[in-house]
Amino acid sequence: MQLSEVWFILVAVLFIGFIFLEGFDFGVGMSTKFLAQNDLEKRVLINTIGPFWDANEVWLITAGGAMFAAFPHWYASLFSGYYLPFVVLLLALIARGVAFEFRGKVNSKNWIATWDWSILLGSVLPPFLLGVLFSSLIKGLPVDQNMNMHASFLDIVNFYTVIGGVAFVLLSYMHGLMFITLKTTGALRERARKNAQKIYVVNGVVILLFTILTAVYTDAFSEKGVILIPLYGLAIVLYLALFPLLRNKKEGLSFTATGLIMIIVTASFFIALFPNVMISSIDVANNLTVYNAASGDYSLKVMTIVAATMVPIVLAYTIWSYYIFRKRVSAKEHLEY
Amino acid sequence: MEEVILARIQFASTTLFHFIFVPLSIGLAFIIAIMQTMYLIKKDEMYKKMTKFWGIFFLINFAVGVVTGIIQEFQFGMNWSSYSRFVGDVFGAPLAIEALLAFFVESTFIGLWIFGWDKLPKKLHLACIWLVSIGTILSAFWILAANSFMQNPLGFTIENGRAEMNDFVAVITNPKLWVAFPHTIFASFATGAFFIIGVSAWKLLKKKDIEFFKHSIKITLVIGLLSGLGIAFSGHAQATYLIGAQPMKMAAAEGLWEDSADPAPWTVFGNIDTENKKTTMRIEIPYLLSYLSYGKFSGGIEGLNTLQEKMEEKYGAGDYLPPVKTTFWSFRIMTATGGVLILLSFLGLFLNWRGKLEKSTTYLKWMVAAIFIPYIGNSFGWIMSEIGRQPWVVNGLMKTVDGVSPNVSAGQILFSLISFSLIYTLLAIAMVYLFIKVIKQGPHEKPKEDISASDPFNAGGLKNAVK
Numbered sequence: 001m002q003l004s005e006v007w008f009i010l011v012a013v014l015f016i017g018f019i020f021l022e023g024f025d026f027g028v029g030m031s032t033k034f035l036a037q038n039d040l041e042k043r044v045l046i047n048t049i050g051p052f053w054d055a056n057e058v059w060l061i062t063a064g065g066a067m068f069a070a071f072p073h074w075y076a077s078l079f080s081g082y083y084l085p086f087v088v089l090l091l092a093l094i095a096r097g098v099a100f101e102f103r104g105k106v107n108s109k110n111w112i113a114t115w116d117w118s119i120l121l122g123s124v125l126p127p128f129l130l131g132v133l134f135s136s137l138i139k140g141l142p143v144d145q146n147m148n149m150h151a152s153f154l155d156i157v158n159f160y161t162v163i164g165g166v167a168f169v170l171l172s173y174m175h176g177l178m179f180i181t182l183k184t185t186g187a188l189r190e191r192a193r194k195n196a197q198k199i200y201v202v203n204g205v206v207i208l209l210f211t212i213l214t215a216v217y218t219d220a221f222s223e224k225g226v227i228l229i230p231l232y233g234l235a236i237v238l239y240l241a242l243f244p245l246l247r248n249k250k251e252g253l254s255f256t257a258t259g260l261i262m263i264i265v266t267a268s269f270f271i272a273l274f275p276n277v278m279i280s281s282i283d284v285a286n287n288l289t290v291y292n293a294a295s296g297d298y299s300l301k302v303m304t305i306v307a308a309t310m311v312p313i314v315l316a317y318t319i320w321s322y323y324i325f326r327k328r329v330s331a332k333e334h335l336e337y
Numbered sequence: 338m339e340e341v342i343l344a345r346i347q348f349a350s351t352t353l354f355h356f357i358f359v360p361l362s363i364g365l366a367f368i369i370a371i372m373q374t375m376y377l378i379k380k381d382e383m384y385k386k387m388t389k390f391w392g393i394f395f396l397i398n399f400a401v402g403v404v405t406g407i408i409q410e411f412q413f414g415m416n417w418s419s420y421s422r423f424v425g426d427v428f429g430a431p432l433a434i435e436a437l438l439a440f441f442v443e444s445t446f447i448g449l450w451i452f453g454w455d456k457l458p459k460k461l462h463l464a465c466i467w468l469v470s471i472g473t474i475l476s477a478f479w480i481l482a483a484n485s486f487m488q489n490p491l492g493f494t495i496e497n498g499r500a501e502m503n504d505f506v507a508v509i510t511n512p513k514l515w516v517a518f519p520h521t522i523f524a525s526f527a528t529g530a531f532f533i534i535g536v537s538a539w540k541l542l543k544k545k546d547i548e549f550f551k552h553s554i555k556i557t558l559v560i561g562l563l564s565g566l567g568i569a570f571s572g573h574a575q576a577t578y579l580i581g582a583q584p585m586k587m588a589a590a591e592g593l594w595e596d597s598a599d600p601a602p603w604t605v606f607g608n609i610d611t612e613n614k615k616t617t618m619r620i621e622i623p624y625l626l627s628y629l630s631y632g633k634f635s636g637g638i639e640g641l642n643t644l645q646e647k648m649e650e651k652y653g654a655g656d657y658l659p660p661v662k663t664t665f666w667s668f669r670i671m672t673a674t675g676g677v678l679i680l681l682s683f684l685g686l687f688l689n690w691r692g693k694l695e696k697s698t699t700y701l702k703w704m705v706a707a708i709f710i711p712y713i714g715n716s717f718g719w720i721m722s723e724i725g726r727q728p729w730v731v732n733g734l735m736k737t738v739d740g741v742s743p744n745v746s747a748g749q750i751l752f753s754l755i756s757f758s759l760i761y762t763l764l765a766i767a768m769v770y771l772f773i774k775v776i777k778q779g780p781h782e783k784p785k786e787d788i789s790a791s792d793p794f795n796a797g798g799l800k801n802a803v804k
Contacts, residue, residue: 050452051448052448054448055444057407058436058441061407061436061440062436065429065432065434065435065437068410068413068421068432068433069426069429069432071425072421072425072499073422075413075414075421075429076418076421076425076742078414079418080414080415080418080742080744080745083415083742083745084749084752087752087753087757090407090411090757091756091757091760093404094404094405094407095760097403098401098764100400101396102397102400102771105393105397105771105775147422148742150744295425295426296503299426302430302502306433310434314441317442317446318445321445324456324457325448334455336451336452
């Protein structure tokens with residue numbers, strides 16, 4: 001296996017890690033609007049992700065950095081091509097990031113309401129935009145012979161990609177609700193479970209629709225069906241198993257199920273792309289691939305050594321921090337945010 | 338052409354705004370780590386209170402620093418895609434390593450520090466804030482490694498029409514990096530120190546929590562003085578280095594059109610006439626430029642006209658002059674702030690030694706205003722460094738005009754410029770408002786449980802309401 005292929009997998013893993021981890025963060029952010037009934041419950045919800053959300057977001061920053069270093073052409077084409085969606089994504093992430101820290105610092109209704117809206121927008125827009133981005137990426141975009149992408153609004157935003165975005169938002173919300181059942185007590189925990197049961201069918205239909213549209217609009221299933229069909233089969237089984245798990249209050253298992261579904265969906269984008277990283281709708285000769293978009297061998301070698309040393313350490317202390325904060329958050333104890 | 342101008346305004350404004358927060362985060366993390374260490378050694382609750390109170394500012398500031406930093410990483414690809422393609426192989430590596438090595442440490446251990454006060458053993462909890470501090474410093478190292486490549490490209494070959502890395506060690510041992518890194522870190526420590534000194538001075542003037550703020554100001558005056566001296570020495574090392582590596586930047590910083598005399602005098606003040614390529618009304622200090630450049634009292638330096646000729650010989654016809662006026666004045670403002678920092682912290686320590694510090698109202702008033710001095714120095718330092726590099730985006734390799742994204746329209750950049758400026762303005766207002774709120778509240782903060790206590794429908798809330 002070539003180093004550029006290894007780095008493609010690593011970039012994919014970083015995005016998958018981001019979607020898995022920040023996925024429940026986003027879901028918890030959404031639930032501050034849809035699940036909490038008073039300010040105290042909101043604070044409990046925010047505190048469940050308090051120690052983690054910042055580090056979870058670093059997965060995205062690292063994914064961006066890894067793309068820049070390992071696939072400069074991919075990074076340049078993608079970020080300049082998706083200019084406006086990225087502007088909106090950045091605005092949403094900015095609003096969300098400061099909101100957690102600012103919200104509880106002043107005891108005023110308007111102040112708190114402002115940051116509550118920031119948390120909501122900052123939790124809905126990023127998964128939506130990433131869903132749009134990933135699905136338009138596998139559908140193909142007008143990439144010219146100089147690797148530059150000249151996309152019109154409809155190239156990026158169309159029926160298929162919007163469904164992709166909605167599917168990501170709903171999945172994140174479901175995943176967040178599962179996280180809440182794991183991290184809270186009492187009425188909140190109970191309500192999170194009930195809410196998940198309520199949106200179960202709608203959620204399932206959207207994901208199924210998205211899967212069908214992917215088969216219609218992209219080459220994903222016709223070209224990578226061997227891998228993708230069993231994976232999606234597994235995702236369907238997991239989703240079907242989720243309902244009995246929810247009813248029987250198997251919280252750990254249902255969180256694992258939604259997490260695995262998110263991992264499978266995100267991974268499927270990268271599987272569908274490979275060995276391309278950008279598919280040109282103008283001419284296949286313009287496709288950016290793992291090979292023509294990558295850095296030189298020396299650079300990749302250096303980066304591999306750094307990653308091989310650092311990633312295990314990062315994973316170790318990340319897991320340790322989840323272990324330290326393994327206890328459920330309740331309104332009875334000191335809330336930081 | 339319009340795209341280049343807008344993209345440059347965007348880069349300058351987002352970077353300068355981001356760099357308002359970075360030095361304070363680096364400085365405060367370090368100072369808070371020292372305070373918490375003192376708490377563990379002396380077992381005095383005062384130090385715990387100090388750690389927590391100054392910690393609030395750190396956390397608010399850190400949040401803004403982090404979110405404005407995400408734009409920094411993304412905008413290379415968004416606005417400067419040709420640049421990113423050309424240098425990603427070398428330039429991307431330090432950015433990726435920064436994320437892997439520094440961001441994960443900072444973000445994980447800051448969570449452990451905020452939420453771990455009662456959950457972690459004391460020494461382990463102290464280690465968390467030190468790791469955050471080390472993380473912020475490492476972060477600066479890798480960013481400056483990337484920036485140093487733009488100032489003084491090393492460790493690469495040009496292949497397939499782009500810069501490809503062939504020597505990683507050369508990238509991280511870049512001499513530019515090793516003069517810029519200590520300079521930036523000392524400036525950051527000074528920013529943190531002067532922030533705490535200023536806020537403490539304000540509270541001492543108001544005669545609130547005198548013991549608490551006297552303690553805070555004493556510690557930070559020492560840090561302020563040491564950092565000020567560090568800034569001066571590392572700044573001198575940087576100037577000496579620049580003469581060799583970026584003579585054009587240094588000549589512009591001196592407003593020196595013709596070659597200097599030998600020994601060269603240093604210009605304190607001058608009227609830069611860019612049209613006639615002359616600097617008039619010079620006030621000069623003899624020998625000083627020779628000393629600043631070479632560490633001895635002899636040696637002349639080449640002027641802008643000579644350097645322009647040399648550049649044309651090497652790279653072809655074109656204008657290789659950076660904006661001379663901006664570079665000249667940025668350099669003077671930056672060095673002046675450094676000098677003022679040293680004087681003010683020295684004066685404070687002297688007053689403290691005479692036991693007069695909290696009674697010297699004039700000095701305390703100055704120190705409130707002095708909060709802004711490091712910010713001015715930091716901003717003009719970057720302006721000099723980045724403007725003085727023009728017209729190059731990567732010195733001698735790629736011009737700024739060639740780095741811009743060819744597929745992004747001026748309208749798009751203008752849209753993002755306006756929306757980022759708007760959100761940045763709102764952030765700045767919110768943060769200043771919060772800072773003032775916390776300062777007014779003082780270190781004896783009301784317990785936050787009050788909000789929950791006001792909710793009688795909650796079991797704990799009812800109990801508190803009855804109490």
